[in-house]
Amino acid sequence: MAKKLMKGCEAIGEAAIQAGCRLFFGYPITPQNEIPEYMSARLPQVGGMFVQAESEVSASNMLYGAAGAGCRCFTSSSSPGISLMQEGISYIAGAELPVVFVNIMRGGPGLGGILPSQSDYFQATKGGGHGDFRCLVLAPSTVQEAADLVQLAFDLADKYRNPVYVLGDGLIGQMMEPVEFKRTVNPEELPEKEWATTGAKGRKPNIINSLYLDPEDLEKHNWKLKKKYEEMEKNEKRWEEFNLEGNRDILFVAYGTVARIAKTAIEDLKSKGINAGLFRPITLYPFPGEELVKAATKCKKILVSELSTGQMLEDVKYHLGKEREVAFYGRVGGMVMTPEELVDEAVKLLK
Amino acid sequence: MYKEIILAGFGGQGVLLIGKLLAYSGMKMGNDVTWMPAYGPEMRGGTCNCTVVISDKPIGSPMSKHPHGLIALNLPSLDKFEDTVKKDGVIVVNTSLINRKVKRSDVKSVEVAANEVAIECGSAKAANMVALGAYLGATQIIDLELVKNILSETFASKPKLIEVNHKALTRGYELGKGA
Numbered sequence: 001m002a003k004k005l006m007k008g009c010e011a012i013g014e015a016a017i018q019a020g021c022r023l024f025f026g027y028p029i030t031p032q033n034e035i036p037e038y039m040s041a042r043l044p045q046v047g048g049m050f051v052q053a054e055s056e057v058s059a060s061n062m063l064y065g066a067a068g069a070g071c072r073c074f075t076s077s078s079s080p081g082i083s084l085m086q087e088g089i090s091y092i093a094g095a096e097l098p099v100v101f102v103n104i105m106r107g108g109p110g111l112g113g114i115l116p117s118q119s120d121y122f123q124a125t126k127g128g129g130h131g132d133f134r135c136l137v138l139a140p141s142t143v144q145e146a147a148d149l150v151q152l153a154f155d156l157a158d159k160y161r162n163p164v165y166v167l168g169d170g171l172i173g174q175m176m177e178p179v180e181f182k183r184t185v186n187p188e189e190l191p192e193k194e195w196a197t198t199g200a201k202g203r204k205p206n207i208i209n210s211l212y213l214d215p216e217d218l219e220k221h222n223w224k225l226k227k228k229y230e231e232m233e234k235n236e237k238r239w240e241e242f243n244l245e246g247n248r249d250i251l252f253v254a255y256g257t258v259a260r261i262a263k264t265a266i267e268d269l270k271s272k273g274i275n276a277g278l279f280r281p282i283t284l285y286p287f288p289g290e291e292l293v294k295a296a297t298k299c300k301k302i303l304v305s306e307l308s309t310g311q312m313l314e315d316v317k318y319h320l321g322k323e324r325e326v327a328f329y330g331r332v333g334g335m336v337m338t339p340e341e342l343v344d345e346a347v348k349l350l351k
Numbered sequence: 352m353y354k355e356i357i358l359a360g361f362g363g364q365g366v367l368l369i370g371k372l373l374a375y376s377g378m379k380m381g382n383d384v385t386w387m388p389a390y391g392p393e394m395r396g397g398t399c400n401c402t403v404v405i406s407d408k409p410i411g412s413p414m415s416k417h418p419h420g421l422i423a424l425n426l427p428s429l430d431k432f433e434d435t436v437k438k439d440g441v442i443v444v445n446t447s448l449i450n451r452k453v454k455r456s457d458v459k460s461v462e463v464a465a466n467e468v469a470i471e472c473g474s475a476k477a478a479n480m481v482a483l484g485a486y487l488g489a490t491q492i493i494d495l496e497l498v499k500n501i502l503s504e505t506f507a508s509k510p511k512l513i514e515v516n517h518k519a520l521t522r523g524y525e526l527g528k529g530a
Contacts, residue, residue, distance in 0.1 A: 005375050005384070031390060115391065175413050176371065176386035178378050264411030338416045 003178040008143045008168065009034035009076075011179045012102055013042060015150035016074050020185035021100075022048030023073035025062040027055055027081060030114040031170040032104035035076040056081045060088020067097035068208040070196030072154055072187060076102035078170075079120050080111055082128075089163055090129030094210030096195075096225075098157030100150065101135075102166045104173040107334040115334025116170035116257060121311035124165045125285040132222055134229045136164040136236060137284040139255045143177035149282075151183065156236065160228055161195070167284065169307065171257045171336065232286055239288040242266065244277035244295055250346050251299035252278045253292065253316050257336065258305050265342035276346060284312065289319035296320055301349050305329045305342060352382065352407050354492060355415035357432055358483075359400035360424030360445075365479035369422070370401040372505065373483065376498045377405035385413035398427050405492070420490065422482050423449065424465065443486045443527070445478065461489045461530040468526070469519050474512075477519035484523025485530070495524050 006014070013035050016024070024039040040050040053059035059075050066073040077085065082103045092099050103124065107117040120128075124137045136156050140146035146168060153164040197206050212218035240259075243266050244251075250269075252262040259280040266276045279295045281288050296302055302324060304313045310328050317326050329345045331337045356373065358366045367388055374386040388401045402415050421436050422443040423429040429442070429449055436442055438457045447466035463485045465478040472481070480502075487493055499517050506512045 003378065005371070005378055005386070170390065171387070171413070174388055174390050176374060176384075177410075177413075178384060260410070261412045263409075267411065336414065338414070339412050340416060 003180045005176050006143060006179045007034055007174060007176050008146050008172045009104070009174070010038045011143050011147045012076065012150050012166070012168075012173075013038035014181060015147035016100070016154070017042055017046060017048070018181045018184050019072065019151040019154040020187035020190055021072040021074055021154060022046065022187055023066050023071050024048070024075065025051045025053050025059040025066070025073065026075040026077060027053050027059050029078045029081045031106060031173050032076050032078050032102070034173070035102065035104075056084035057087060060085035060092070063099045064088055064092050064095065064097060067092065067099045068095065068197050070193040070198055072098075072158075072190070074100035074102065074154075076104065078104050078106050079108050079117070082120065082123070086129035089135070090131050090133065091210050092163050093129070093133035093135065093225075094131060095208050096161040097163070097208065098154075098161050099163050100153045100157055100166065101163060102150070102168065105167065105169045107332065113334040114170065116307060116336055117332065117334060118169060118256060118258070118307040118311070119332070120167065121284060121306070121308060124167050125287070125315070133225060134232070134285060136160070136162060136232060136286075137167055138164065138238075139167045139282060139284050140172060141256050141259045141280065143172065143175060144179050146172055147179050147181060158190075158193070160232060162228065162232075167256070169257050170334075236283055237286050237288040237291065238282035239291055240278075240280040240282060241295060242278040242280065244279070244298070246298070248275045248277040248299040249350055250274065250276045250301045250303060251296055252276060252342070253302065253304045253312070254278065254306065255281050255284060255312065258307060261337060261339050262305060262342055264339035265346065268339055268343050269346055272343070272347065274346060274350065281312070287315045287319070289315070292316065292319055296324060301325075301327065303327045303329060303342075303345060303349060305337065305345075307331055307336065352405060352492065354405045354420065355418040356403045356405075356420040356422070356486070357400055357415060357418045357435075358403065358422045359398065359428030359432060360479070362397050362399040364399070364424045365476070366399055366422070366424060367401050369479045369483040370403050372498060372502060373493070374403045374405070375501050375505075376493045377403070379497060379501060380493060382407055383410050385410050387413040398425075398431070400428065420486060422486050424479065424482055425449065426451070429453070441486065441489050443482050443489070445482055447478065459489065461485050461527050463523060463526050465523070468522055472518040472522055473515040474519075477516050480516050480519035481523035481526075484520040485527030488524035488527025489530055495521065
């Protein structure tokens with residue numbers, strides 16, 4: 001397929017269709033309305049179904065039903081809407097259902113604003129809903145990567161029977177970039193889901209449930225989930241190293257939008273004779289901690305930058321330990337740092 | 352090549368469209384491109400702008416603090432962005448709606464009466480194309496024929512609009528080249 005110029009939101013929608021997804025349930029919210037708009041036009045063309053639910057709570061429960069019936073399905077929303085979906089996400093994690101959630105983050109807390117932010121890192125990586133569960137979290141930094149990771153998200157959701165987040169922000173969602181859809185999945189050809197509730201003709205009934213009143217059973221279930229999360233941690237870490245060959249004066253740690261701003265800053269720092277590199281987690285959970293530690297050993301200073309007051313920062317500090325000093329630069333509320341700001345921070349840090 | 356261009360005007364003047372056309376053309380030349388609209392709680396008649404980056408290497412930041420080029424279709428846009436343009440950059444000024452000169456002497460100012468020229472070409476709505484043409488003429492960053500072909504693709508479902516927009520682009524290009 002030839003490269004197209006597409007908005008991030010539209011590319012996410014098309015990627016879902018190319019991944020064989022035929023069902024969307026959602027509720028509008030800025031800055032991701034182009035996703036439901038796109039799905040409402042595209043899904044009927046491919047024999048799919050678009051449902052605008054009466055609220056985010058019901059959308060996430062519709063996803064529970066559709067995923068339980070074995071269908072690839074997804075939704076998209078933005079921060080406050082994702083908060084409303086947390087009940088469903090917890091049940092989906094408990095019942096081990098594959099659902100993809102796209103969160104095009106905006107500034108918070110509360111209704112906050114509509115401009116780009118990375119304010120929901122904690123919510124996505126540390127739970128969000130109640131109960132002892134984890135979601136896989138993928139964080140694209142270009143429109144192409146958003147499309148690729150949405151396709152991957154559906155595969156990972158099926159593989160682990162687990163909710164998967166694709167965590168973007170208003171900038172990724174609203175920006176246009178060239179994009180290419182690398183593969184097309186026919187939903188008819190996806191492996192059969194033997195656990196799904198598809199009508200128990202000629203077999204024992206399957207049950208989709210997150211209720212375990214017997215504590216012994218629930219404990220068993222919790223440890224089974226934990227084992228699954230360990231598998232994810234073993235197999236699914238993804239990250240990018242940029243300009244990290246050899247020793248470096250400074251290491252930027254950033255994901256998504258901020259990572260690309262850091263790349264421009266790194267180029268600008270070269271002209272000042274400063275050697276900088278970037279470590280970009282692509283999976284936020286599982287966090288590529290050991291890989292970060294390895295990258296950090298080659299760098300004198302470490303600067304974490306986020307569109308938050310410091311959330312991924314905690315994971316970075318956890319992995320690097322007390323002996324490494326970690327500096328932080330954040331912008332919030334929908335404000336986005338310029339490459340010049342990161343250059344200034346780096347220069348200040350190296351003084 | 353590495354160019355950052357800000358395109359700005361009133362909502363409805365078509366700055367997002369010419370930004371897309373510019374980005375699409377840059378992509379067809381084999382470059383990496385980004386098109387980033389300033390989105391926010393805007394209203395009809397309010398100001399509107401987008402940033403286009405065209406680069407032969409992967410693009411980092413899609414936003415620009417100091418662009419190489421500015422297309423200003425109205426006065427508030429020139430007031431807002433004039434000082435940000437890089438030294439030796441190019442500013443296209445729509446004199447139909449902007450009644451002052453560019454204050455800086457270290458940039459190239461390209462003045463076109465985009466609205467009047469567009470009317471001469473057959474439609475007042477094509478002022479945005481005149482301005483884009485003028486920018487392309489002054490900078491020569493993208494071949495005019497390529498942009499015209501992409502415009503034909505973009506307007507494939509509205510063939511009536513193609514001719515007038517081609518005319519507006521070409522006329523703007525000539526004016527920009529001579530500036």
